[in-house]
Amino acid sequence: MGDLLVKLYDLPKAEPLPSGFRIKRPLAPEKRTVVSWVEERFGDRWASETELAFSRHPLTCFVALDDSSNLIGFACYDTSFKGFFGPTGVDESFRGKGIGTVLLIRSLEALRESGYAYAIIGYSGADDYYGKTVGAIPIEGSEPGPYRDWIRRE
Numbered sequence: 123m124g125d126l127l128v129k130l131y132d133l134p135k136a137e138p139l140p141s142g143f144r145i146k147r148p149l150a151p152e153k154r155t156v157v158s159w160v161e162e163r164f165g166d167r168w169a170s171e172t173e174l175a176f177s178r179h180p181l182t183c184f185v186a187l188d189d190s191s192n193l194i195g196f197a198c199y200d201t202s203f204k205g206f207f208g209p210t211g212v213d214e215s216f217r218g219k220g221i222g223t224v225l226l227i228r229s230l231e232a233l234r235e236s237g238y239a240y241a242i243i244g245y246s247g248a249d250d251y252y253g254k255t256v257g258a259i260p261i262e263g264s265e266p267g268p269y270r271d272w273i274r275r276e
C-alpha cells in the first residue's frame with residue numbers, strides 16, 4: 123500500500139454522473155451528518171480526516187447525493203497532508219456506477235485550482251484503478267510512507 127503520484131495538468135474529463143445523482147461541496151452545517159456517515163461505513167480514522175476537511179474554506183471535501191439528497195459517497199483532499207487526495211468512499215450499494223471516479227476527478231481538479239501541479243494518493247490499495255482512471259503511478263519506496271507510527275490507546 124504505497125503512495126501514487128498524479129499529474130494534475132493531464133487530468134481526464136469526468137464522465138457524466140448517472141441520472142439522478144449529483145456532486146456538491148457540502149456546507150459547514152452538514153459536517154456532523156457527513157462525518158458520522160463516514161465513521162459508520164469507513165471508521166474513525168477516515169472520519170477524523172473528514173472533520174479536518176470541514177475546518178477549511180472552501181471545505182476540502184465533495185459529497186455525492188442521490189435524487190432524494192441522501193449521502194452516498196464522499197471524497198476529501200488536502201487533509202492529513204497538503205496535496206494529498208483521500209480519504210474517499212462510496213456506499214457499497216452504489217459502487218460501480220462511476221460515482222467514485224467523478225468524486226476523484228472533481229477533487230483532483232480542486233487541488234489543481236488551488237495551485238498544485240501534482241497530487242499524491244496516499245496509501246492507495248487500488249493502484250490499478252487509479253492508474254486506469256487518472257494515470258496515477260506508484261512512488262517508489264513509499265510504503266509505508268507518511269502514514270506510520272500510529273498512536274495507540276489501550
Ligand SMILES: CC(C)(COP(=O)(O)OP(=O)(O)OC[C@H]1O[C@@H](n2cnc3c(N)ncnc32)[C@H](O)[C@@H]1OP(=O)(O)O)[C@@H](O)C(=O)NCCC(=O)NCCS
Nearest residue numbers: 210211212217218219220221222223245246247248250251
Ligand atoms: C474506491 C471506490 C471509492 C470507487 O467507487 P465507485 O463509485 O465504485 O467507483 P467507479 O464506479 O467510478 O469505478 C469502479 C471501478 O473501480 C474499481 N475498484 C474499486 N476499488 C478497487 C480496488 N480496491 N482495487 C482495484 N480496483 C478497484 C472497480 O473494480 C471498478 O472497475 P471497473 O470500472 O473496471 O469495473 C469504492 O470502491 C469504495 O468506496 N471502496 C472502499 C473504500 C476505498 O477503498 N477507498 C479508496 C481508498 S484509496
